[in-house]
Amino acid sequence: MGKSFIxxxxxxxxxxxxxxxxxxxxxxxxxxxxxxxxxxxxxxxxLPPEAGAPTFISxxxxxxxxxxxxxxxxxxxxxxxDVRARSQAEDAPDAILIEGLMALYVPEIxxxxxxxxxxxxxxxxxxxRRMLRGRGRGPNDPLTMERLIGGINxxxxxxxxGHQLYVQPSMAYADLVIxxxxxFARTADFVADIVRARLKHR
Amino acid sequence: MSAIPPRSLLxxxxxxxxxxxxxxxxxxxxxxxxxxxxxxxxxxxxxxxxxxxDPAGPKVTLPSGEAYFDYNHPxxxxxxxxxxxxxxxxxxxxxxxxxxxxxxxxLYAPLIxxxxxxxxxxxxxxxxxxxxxxxRNLGQDPIDLEKGxxxADxxxxxxxxGHIRYVEPSRVxxxxxxxxxxxxxRLAPMVAAVVRDLYARKRSxxxxxx
Numbered sequence: 001m002g003k004s005f006i007x008x009x010x011x012x013x014x015x016x017x018x019x020x021x022x023x024x025x026x027x028x029x030x031x032x033x034x035x036x037x038x039x040x041x042x043x044x045x046x047l048p049p050e051a052g053a054p055t056f057i058s059x060x061x062x063x064x065x066x067x068x069x070x071x072x073x074x075x076x077x078x079x080x081x082d083v084r085a086r087s088q089a090e091d092a093p094d095a096i097l098i099e100g101l102m103a104l105y106v107p108e109i110x111x112x113x114x115x116x117x118x119x120x121x122x123x124x125x126x127x128x129r130r131m132l133r134g135r136g137r138g139p140n141d142p143l144t145m146e147r148l149i150g151g152i153n154x155x156x157x158x159x160x161x162g163h164q165l166y167v168q169p170s171m172a173y174a175d176l177v178i179x180x181x182x183x184f185a186r187t188a189d190f191v192a193d194i195v196r197a198r199l200k201h202r
Numbered sequence: 203m204s205a206i207p208p209r210s211l212l213x214x215x216x217x218x219x220x221x222x223x224x225x226x227x228x229x230x231x232x233x234x235x236x237x238x239x240x241x242x243x244x245x246x247x248x249x250x251x252x253x254x255x256d257p258a259g260p261k262v263t264l265p266s267g268e269a270y271f272d273y274n275h276p277x278x279x280x281x282x283x284x285x286x287x288x289x290x291x292x293x294x295x296x297x298x299x300x301x302x303x304x305x306x307x308x309l310y311a312p313l314i315x316x317x318x319x320x321x322x323x324x325x326x327x328x329x330x331x332x333x334x335x336x337x338r339n340l341g342q343d344p345i346d347l348e349k350g351x352x353x354a355d356x357x358x359x360x361x362x363x364g365h366i367r368y369v370e371p372s373r374v375x376x377x378x379x380x381x382x383x384x385x386x387x388r389l390a391p392m393v394a395a396v397v398r399d400l401y402a403r404k405r406s407x408x409x410x411x412x
Contacts, residue, residue: 124328124362128336128354132347142344145337152333160329 004038004087005095005199006112007191010104011119012167013069013159014129016180020119021099023184027192028095035094035196040083042100045074060153069162071102080108095195101162104170114198117191118171121180123163127155210244210292211401212317215304217324218369219274219361220334222382226324227304229390230397234300237394241299241401244291248305248314251284253277262360270356274306274364281311288317300397306364309372319400322393323373326382328365332357 007024011017021039028035046068047053054067067073079098087096104110104118131151171177176194178187213230217223224247231243252273253259260275272278284303292301308314309321339353340346373379378396380389 122328122362124332125358127329128332128357131333131336132350132354143347143350145340145343145345148337148340148345152337155333156330 003089003092005114005195005202006083006087007095007097007115007117007195008103008109008113009097009099009117009119010101010167010170010174011180012121012123012126012163013101013155014126014133015119015121016184017099017119020117020178020180020184020188021097023188024097024191024195027188028195031189031192031196033196035199037095037097038086038093040079040096040098042074042079042098042103045076045079045100047073047075051075056158058153058157060157061150065154065158067158067162069101069158069166071106071166074100074102076102076106076108080112083112094199101167102170104173105166110173115191115195116173116175118174118177119180120171120177123160125181127160130155130159209294209297210299210301211319211397211404212288212292213300213302213320213322213397214308214314214318215302215322215324216306216309216369216372216376217382218326218328218331218365219306219357220331220338221324221326222386223304223324226322226380226382226386226390227302229386230302230393231300233390233394234397237391237398239398241394241398243300243302244298246284246288246291246301246303248279248281248284248303248308251280253280262356262363264352264355264359266355270360272360272364274360274368276307276310276368279305279307279311281307281313285313285317288314299401306369307372309375310368315372315375319404320397321375321377323376323379324382325373325379328362330383332362335361 009017009021018041025037025039028037049055049066054070054072055064056067057063058065083096083098086092098109102109104116110116131148176191215223215227227245231245234241234243254271254273260272260277261269262272263269288301288303291297303314309323315321335357336350336353340350378393
């Protein structure tokens with residue numbers, strides 16, 4: 001049994017997982033009593049192609065693409081080892097928040113969790129959000145139509161498939177489901193209350 | 203004294219935004235023209251009847267606070283004028299064999315629905331429709347992200363809401379439901395066969411009455 005209280009936040013692409021994780025972190029750090037919190041983004045554990053990341057042949061382009069929407073797309077064993085180590089360390093934080101598509105789907109991760117959250121948002125709203133995030137795009141790096149169509153094709157061929165096969169069904173494991181279009185300042189406070197109450201009973 | 207029976211067969215095509223309604227209407231018209239016996243078809247999009255210049259038309263409020271015409275409300279279309287036009291176009295000398303009327307609320311609006319001889323609904327998942335609509339409405343390269351966000355906002359407050367409230371429930375009135383990502387080259391001739399059969403029965407019925 002680790003020292004840290006471990007919260008898992010799963011949900012579809014662009015559902016609001018990271019935003020909710022940040023809001024929860026803020027609520028835990030700023031509330032009374034203030035808690036120490038560490039955030040683990042599962043995206044940082046994606047396997048590179050040379051390490052055996054799953055791939056698929058894109059029907060639209062005929063090219064081999066890395067599939068980032070499968071349970072074996074990430075190095076789950078390393079993630080579990082890292083979280084275990086942090087949660088049992090001398091300077092372990094009060095809470096660790098693990099955020100990612102498969103946080104509830106992958107059994108080894110799910111079993112680590114003291115609280116299981118799922119951020120739910122309808123696929124059409126997520127699809128539009130995903131396409132318009134425009135991360136890292138400046139005046140010198142515009143979103144071209146070709147790039148948008150490429151992104152839409154990857155969504156159709158990988159993200160939507162992985163969502164339907166793995167992510168959405170994993171909602172069944174959630175203790176609480178949060179709407180991805182809710183006011184997170186409100187819902188994060190509710191979840192923070194639950195985390196504090198559970199920590200007290202340890 | 204008896205009323206003149208309408209001569210054209212009326213086919214209605216409803217479905218969500220970017221589901222493929224107008225593309226299917228075109229495929230059906232072509233299949234009707236090319237099959238045996240060839241039937242003439244005229245397509246009437248209900249989009250031509252938008253009341254978007256009517257100050258009393260329905261409005262939605264965007265997250266920015268901007269009020270905008272709500273194209274996804276049943277009152278957005280002047281269905282009374284559309285119904286009157288259908289009555290006029292389906293009768294008389296130049297009437298086509300088949301009138302195809304397509305639009306979001308064709309099955310929702312009773313004035314139109316009750317006139318139809320065949321009711322079709324094109325269905326497609328909301329995320330696919332949202333993405334198709336985004337690409338269609340952006341229309342410039344490179345993309346203006348600001349415009350993209352406006353399109354997404356309008357979709358969320360108008361298209362999405364109107365779909366859930368009105369369009370999707372109206373599928374219960376459909377005689378046939380077709381996939382919007384189906385092969386229309388295959389599907390349209392199948393539906394054309396149904397239309398031909400309905401048309402032949404309507405004609406023979408009309409002749410025996412006369």
